Amino acid sequence: KQGTMPVKNTMRVPLFNNPVPHVMRMLSPERLYLLGDPRTNQNPALLSFAILFLRWHNVVAKRVRRQHRDWSDEEIFQRARRVVIASLQxxxxxxxxxAFLDKEIPPYDGYKADTHPGVSHMFQAAAFRFGHSLIPPGLFRRDGQCNFRRTNMDFP
Structure with a gap:
């Protein structure tokens, strides 16, 4: 609505079907978070990123709406979507x-129409999957005294 993505309120993201709050075990697909990518519900880290970018999309959409009051919901949504994608890139x-490679990316030297924009098979098979090995065995959060506390990994 007005170019933003739906949220239940400021603390929650939409569900297909809201679960009872104390239920934190494997849920049927109808009870998983609806955030545009089915992998969102795999683990708390992916869910956190999805929520972060959903909220960033809505912030951008509100800014776009203020600047372009005559734009349709779809135009606002698509502009915000492009900004969010560019932010992630x-x-x-x-x-x-x-930071990871300890090497700076060379400066942009212009669009090249003859450069294929896709991902090579080699990258897909090896380098793209390398990121999975960087995921820690668990996630940590802080308690009220700022001490680290292990999270319940029986998520969702």
Whole structure:
């Protein structure tokens, strides 16, 4: 609505069917979070990123709506979508990869119409999967005294 993605309220994201709050075990697909990618519900880390980018989309959509009051919901949504995608690409290309590789990305030198924009099979088979090995065995959070506490990994 008005270019934003739906949220139940400021603390929750939409569900196909809201679960009883104390139920935190494997749920049927109708009770999983609806965030555009079925993998969102695999683990708390992916869910956190999905929520972060859903909220960023809505912030951007509100800004776009203020600047372009005559635009349709779809135009606002698509502009916000492009900004969110560009934000993620910027984080990966100019923050994550340089920190991980200890090497800066070369400066952009212009669009090349003859460069294929897709991902090679070699990258898909090897380098793309390499990221999975970087995932820690568990997630940690802090308690009220800022001490680390292991999370319940029986998620969702």
């Amino acid at each position: 910027n984080i990966v290309a100019y923050e994550y990869l340089p």
